Amino acid sequence: MFDGLHESPKGVDLKKTYDAIVVGSGAAGGMAAHVLTSHGLKVLLLEAGRKLPIEQELRSMQWPYDHPRRGEMPPSSHGLTRNEYTIRQPPYAQGSRYQHVYSYVQTWGGSDYSKNIVVDEKDHPYTGSNYAWVRARLLGGKTAIWGRLALRLSDYDFKAADRDGYGENWPISYRDIEPYYDRVDEYLGISGLKEGLPHLPDSLFQRPNKFTTAELRFRESLQKMGRLITPYRAGVTTDGLKHNKYRSKCFGRGACGRRAGGCDIHAAFDSPTGLIYPAGDTGNLTVCTNATVYEVTVDRSTGKASGVSFLDTASRKHYQAKAKAVVLGASTLESARLLLLSKSPQHPNGIGNSSNHVGHNFCEHLMGPSVTGLVKDLVGKPRTLDDGKPGSFYLPRFRNLADKRSDYIRGYGFEGSSGTQIFPGHAYDTPGFGAAFKKQVRDHAGAFIEMGGFGEVLARYENYVDLDPEVKDRWGVPVLRFHYRFGDNERKMAADMADTAREMFEAAGFEIVSVQRGLRTEGWSIHELGTARMGTDPKKSVVSQFQQSHDVKNLFVVDGSTHVSAANQNPTWTIMALCWRSCDYLADRMRKGEL
Amino acid sequence: MSGEIGRRDLIKLGAGAALASAAQAAGKPKFFTPEEYALADELTELIIPADEKSGGARAARVAGFIDSTLAEAFEQPERDRWRQGLKLVNSMAMEAHGGPFLTCTHEQRVAVLTRMADTKGSFFEELKARTIRGYYTSKVGIRDDLEYRGNSYQREEYAGYLPGDSPGSIKEQL
Numbered sequence: 001m002f003d004g005l006h007e008s009p010k011g012v013d014l015k016k017t018y019d020a021i022v023v024g025s026g027a028a029g030g031m032a033a034h035v036l037t038s039h040g041l042k043v044l045l046l047e048a049g050r051k052l053p054i055e056q057e058l059r060s061m062q063w064p065y066d067h068p069r070r071g072e073m074p075p076s077s078h079g080l081t082r083n084e085y086t087i088r089q090p091p092y093a094q095g096s097r098y099q100h101v102y103s104y105v106q107t108w109g110g111s112d113y114s115k116n117i118v119v120d121e122k123d124h125p126y127t128g129s130n131y132a133w134v135r136a137r138l139l140g141g142k143t144a145i146w147g148r149l150a151l152r153l154s155d156y157d158f159k160a161a162d163r164d165g166y167g168e169n170w171p172i173s174y175r176d177i178e179p180y181y182d183r184v185d186e187y188l189g190i191s192g193l194k195e196g197l198p199h200l201p202d203s204l205f206q207r208p209n210k211f212t213t214a215e216l217r218f219r220e221s222l223q224k225m226g227r228l229i230t231p232y233r234a235g236v237t238t239d240g241l242k243h244n245k246y247r248s249k250c251f252g253r254g255a256c257g258r259r260a261g262g263c264d265i266h267a268a269f270d271s272p273t274g275l276i277y278p279a280g281d282t283g284n285l286t287v288c289t290n291a292t293v294y295e296v297t298v299d300r301s302t303g304k305a306s307g308v309s310f311l312d313t314a315s316r317k318h319y320q321a322k323a324k325a326v327v328l329g330a331s332t333l334e335s336a337r338l339l340l341l342s343k344s345p346q347h348p349n350g351i352g353n354s355s356n357h358v359g360h361n362f363c364e365h366l367m368g369p370s371v372t373g374l375v376k377d378l379v380g381k382p383r384t385l386d387d388g389k390p391g392s393f394y395l396p397r398f399r400n401l402a403d404k405r406s407d408y409i410r411g412y413g414f415e416g417s418s419g420t421q422i423f424p425g426h427a428y429d430t431p432g433f434g435a436a437f438k439k440q441v442r443d444h445a446g447a448f449i450e451m452g453g454f455g456e457v458l459a460r461y462e463n464y465v466d467l468d469p470e471v472k473d474r475w476g477v478p479v480l481r482f483h484y485r486f487g488d489n490e491r492k493m494a495a496d497m498a499d500t501a502r503e504m505f506e507a508a509g510f511e512i513v514s515v516q517r518g519l520r521t522e523g524w525s526i527h528e529l530g531t532a533r534m535g536t537d538p539k540k541s542v543v544s545q546f547q548q549s550h551d552v553k554n555l556f557v558v559d560g561s562t563h564v565s566a567a568n569q570n571p572t573w574t575i576m577a578l579c580w581r582s583c584d585y586l587a588d589r590m591r592k593g594e595l
Numbered sequence: 596m597s598g599e600i601g602r603r604d605l606i607k608l609g610a611g612a613a614l615a616s617a618a619q620a621a622g623k624p625k626f627f628t629p630e631e632y633a634l635a636d637e638l639t640e641l642i643i644p645a646d647e648k649s650g651g652a653r654a655a656r657v658a659g660f661i662d663s664t665l666a667e668a669f670e671q672p673e674r675d676r677w678r679q680g681l682k683l684v685n686s687m688a689m690e691a692h693g694g695p696f697l698t699c700t701h702e703q704r705v706a707v708l709t710r711m712a713d714t715k716g717s718f719f720e721e722l723k724a725r726t727i728r729g730y731y732t733s734k735v736g737i738r739d740d741l742e743y744r745g746n747s748y749q750r751e752e753y754a755g756y757l758p759g760d761s762p763g764s765i766k767e768q769l
Contacts (some may be wrong), residue, residue: 064732252749
């Protein structure tokens with residue numbers, strides 16, 4: 001491990017002017033650190049959370065019976081439930097008797113493995129409308145537990161406004177970002193199968209996972225409808241990466257489905273081993289954890305960014321660091337919060353916010369509609385190993401491509417899985433008790449297939465976050481207030497998702513076990529986007545196509561906040577490709593003295 | 596003499612330890628009374644019994660798992676629910692068959708449990724859910740009953756597979 005990692009401002013040179021300060025260490029911040037240091041820039045990376053001994057947290061291969069609570073966290077800690085998110089209003093931890101309250105992140109494998117990765121809602125409240133806001137404050141951010149689905153966007157997404165007249169086009173097209181997707185693929189590794197779909201471009205894939213019997217049947221059946229499922233496109237190196245000593249290839253341990261994500265051998269991409277440690281090895285990177293940035297400081301004479309103010313979360317002491325450029329990768333909502341917090345005479349609405357669009361056009365992916373089916377002839381079949389892989393299948397978008405629906409615009413895809421898993425969840429729904437019950441659970445294990453949809457939520461100016469005028473977090477920093485709701489397009493799309501999910505399973509001959517039609521709480525996908533969008537018009541957007549602030553040319557925002565629309569693809573790979581492109585631009589302009 | 600333990604003492608110690616662990620399994624629970632433990636043990640075994648394939652809830656020590664969960668439960672009502680639930684089982688047995696549950700015959704026990712299972716919202720639901728959780732997270736449930744093959748390093752071909760056209764690749768599958 002490189003030695004530039006500090007848990008306190010000790011080791012950070014507060015007198016020095018760094019070439020760039022990067023705020024946040026997740027997919028965006030990590031990528032910025034990688035690209036900028038590779039150009040020889042001296043970079044200070046500030047992360048609000050701790051550096052966790054992540055392998056000890058994840059304990060990917062611990063058997064449930066070797067854990068004192070079978071994977072559950074201590075009873076004085078509480079993970080918010082689906083009901084709580086809908087019935088109650090934020091701040092969700094308010095008045096709770098529990099010692100710690102965590103956002104929902106739990107698989108059957110237990111919350112004890114992820115509780116330290118997500119924030120304690122008691123320390124980090126937010127207010128306003130219902131929203132399941134999952135935050136991971138640690139070195140690596142949410143990449144420590146991400147779901148690994150790594151998809152590309154296409155011009156069906158970048159130029160969607162041209163196709164259906166809604167919203168804004170992105171200021172880039174697929175041609176602009178394609179070489180950067182390629183670089184991300186090669187540098188970080190991605191598993192998948194080439195399909196040649198125009199609306200879901202292929203990556204430079206390493207070996208994909210196999211299909212189960214049920215999935216093969218499903219793929220065959222979908223062909224007749226002009227649709228398909230493809231092996232899960234996982235941001236996981238299945239063949240290994242010779243250039244990265246911090247990561248291992250995937251060994252199919254099946255650990256990813258049992259935890260809330262996370263990989264203790266780092267076959268799945270995470271920002272520390274994939275980006276930050278290698279960047280550290282260039283000698284150009286200083287990393288400081290427990291450093292919460294609460295303001296982008298401004299040079300009063302030029303109006304440009306001069307650096308950042310941050311507080312040490314442990315000592316609560318305040319510091320300032322200086323840089324020629326400030327790069328925000330704090331996450332969609334935290335970057336927006338930081339822009340809004342950074343008020344000055346030159347930037348009275350917050351830095352980079354002359355458009356009043358910061359916090360607005362907030363979008364994500366809706367979740368909820370899903371289907372579970374039983375593959376009857378698999379009942380009672382010998383046990384197979386089905387979960388030893390980074391993911392199962394993905395069913396790409398098929399709506400509003402060649403056709404045009406009258407009831408809603410844009411589209412959705414499904415993520416699914418089938419086959420044997422370590423825990424037979426169907427036992428809870430199996431009636432009765434005794435020998436017959438036990439045999440039925442055993443015989444049905446491995447015979448189910450299920451999938452759930454992810455749909456595009458339209459970017460709307462009226463969906464936004466702002467600063468709560470009263471409520472502050474544990475460190476006295478004003479918190480975000482949500483003004484966010486699904487609309488008519490989302491509800492109609494969700495209804496169609498549930499219908500098509502059922503139809504496709506029925507067509508494949510699967511017996512329908514259940515169909516969920518309802519929407520889950522806003523935020524459930526953990527794919528929040530859009531709060532500082534890109535664009536060519538400084539009146540309607542916050543940053544340029546190179547994620548450079550229209551107002552402040554040495555300020556860049558490189559995370560999901562810049563996405564113009566949510567599309568329906570999981571955003572991580574796009575966040576990193578865009579960030580790479582922008583940081584190349586930043587380094588070039590800095591070299592030319594044009595920042 | 597301190598610090599020196601003879602072979603005979605070791606044998607005695609071994610026997611003692613075996614007895615102690617049996618007592619702990621059967622009679623020294625952290626939350627349940629010994630009577631409650633015995634009842635919970637029998638109820639979980641009725642829900643997931645041993646069969647020709649694998650051990651049941653008793654072999655998987657499901658009652659012990661439930662006992663530790665309840666011992667440290669954050670909410671008192673969670674504990675009360677179990678205490679009252681177990682009482683209810685006994686009073687139903689008493690009413691229908693004239694004695695506490697554990698004095699009933701197997702058929703009578705099944706009859707009591709069936710009656711509870713038919714009542715929506717009854718203690719049976721909680722009993723069954725915890726038994727499922729305890730059993731299928733145990734070694735007996737995972738390894739013996741469901742013969743789960745994962746959670747191991749796949750060094751050759753794994754559920755992903757070898758690149759190119761090697762046997763078992765997806766190109767062969769499709």
